[in-house]
Amino acid sequence: xxxxxxxxxxxxxxxxxxxxxxxxxxxxxxxEFNCYYRTEAGKWNGNRQHIIHKMDLDEGDHTLKIEVLNxxxxxxxxxxxxxxxxxxxxxxxxxxxx
Numbered sequence: 001x002x003x004x005x006x007x008x009x010x011x012x013x014x015x016x017x018x019x020x021x022x023x024x025x026x027x028x029x030x031x032e033f034n035c036y037y038r039t040e041a042g043k044w045n046g047n048r049q050h051i052i053h054k055m056d057l058d059e060g061d062h063t064l065k066i067e068v069l070n071x072x073x074x075x076x077x078x079x080x081x082x083x084x085x086x087x088x089x090x091x092x093x094x095x096x097x098x
Contacts, residue, residue: 005062007055007089012082013047019072019079023052024065030054035081036073048084055089 010023018035031052068081 005088005090006057006059007053008057008062008064009053009087009089010051010064010066011048011084011087012051013084014049015047015080015082017076017078017080019076019081020069021081022067022069024063024067025054025057026063027065032069034073036076038075051081051083059090 008025012035014035014037016037016039018037020032020034020036022032023030033051035051037047064086066081066083068079070079072079
C-alpha cells in the first residue's frame with residue numbers, strides 16, 4: 001500500500017491459529033509482531049486489537065508492507081494474520097488568522 005499519510009494503524013485479531021509477521025514502513029523494518037492467542041476467541045469477536053501503529057511520520061508518500069514470517073508460537077495451529085482494516089492519518093494544515 002503506497003499513499004500519502006502521517007500515521008497508520010492496522011487493526012486485526014489474535015487467535016489460536018495465528019503466527020508472526022514483520023511490518024515494514026518505507027522498506028525499513030518497523031515491528032515484528034505475533035498474533036497468537038491461547039484460546040479460540042472467534043474471528044473478530046472480542047480479540048480485535050491495533051496490531052501495529054506508527055504516528056508522526058513526515059507528510060508524504062509512504063509504503064506499508066506486512067510479511068508473514070515462517071515462525072510462530074509453538075502452541076499455535078498456524079501462521080495466519082487476520083487484518084480487518086488499515087487506517088491512515090493525514091495531518092491537516094490549518095491556517096489561523098488572529
